[in-house]
Amino acid sequence: MTETSVLKRFMDLVIAITALICLAPFLVCTALMILITMGRPIFFTHQRSGRNKVPFFLFKFRTMHQPRQTQETDAERITPFGLFLRKYSIDELPQLLNVIFGQMSLVGPRPLLREYDDLFTEVQNQRFLVKPGITGLAQVSGRNDISWEDKLNWDVTYVKTRTIWLDFIILVKTIFVVFSAVGFKPSGESSKFGAEE
Known part of the structure; x- marks a missing residue:
């Protein structure tokens, strides 16, 4: 591992663990609301x-x-509370566990369905050189207001230019994007890659 990757992993762990501890009451309340409005799981x-x-x-x-x-x-199956969770990306918070387990990073290309693996071009496949992220350059550059081609281009740009400083900028921008719900669409944008996550 390079010095940068070690530092990135350290930052991922510190932020993810701290966030889970601080957000624990909120996450429990969210889980209870899902149980009440939708049942299990x-x-x-x-x-x-x-x-x-x-x-x-x-x-x-x-x-x-x-x-x-x-x-x-x-789209018809999304509940009103589920729509609220999606609008403010609250549904993504359990992925902090994926970060702790080392399967994801806080910042990186969004993980896509396995069935799309053979649809990427040689250049687009560069997005798989790094761990997927909870947020990424594409998510703070238009979210679902941009096409899938643009999203994938942003993913590759991130892979080629990634630094700890860029990660920090993306995390800060993500806070604004989430709270303002910029580029939010309930079921994402349809294309050859299907709906958003």
Whole structure:
């Protein structure tokens, strides 16, 4: 590991553990609200592609009710409370556990579904040279207001220019993006890669 990667891992652990401790009461309340409004399960887990396309299970708070009929779309299954969680990215907070487990970083390209692994160009595949992140350069550069091609371009740009200082800037910008709900779309943007995460 390089000095930069060691420092990045240290920063990931310190921030993720501190955030989990500080947010524990809020996370418990969120879990209880999901239990009351949607029932079990509280968490949604799904296999995603990590660094070098190694699979791992991503954690999220559940935002959809269980499918009642086959023709029901994902957008139709999002509950009002689930919509609130998505709008302010609260559903992503359980991924702090993925960071602690070493499967993700705080900052990096967002992890996508395994079924998309063969759809990337040679250049776009560079996004898999680093750990996926809870937030990334694409998320603070338009979120779902930009196309998937632009998102992937931002991912590659991050891989080529990543520094601890850039990570810090992205984390600060993420706070503004989350609280202002800039670029929020309930089910993301459809394309050959499907809906957002």
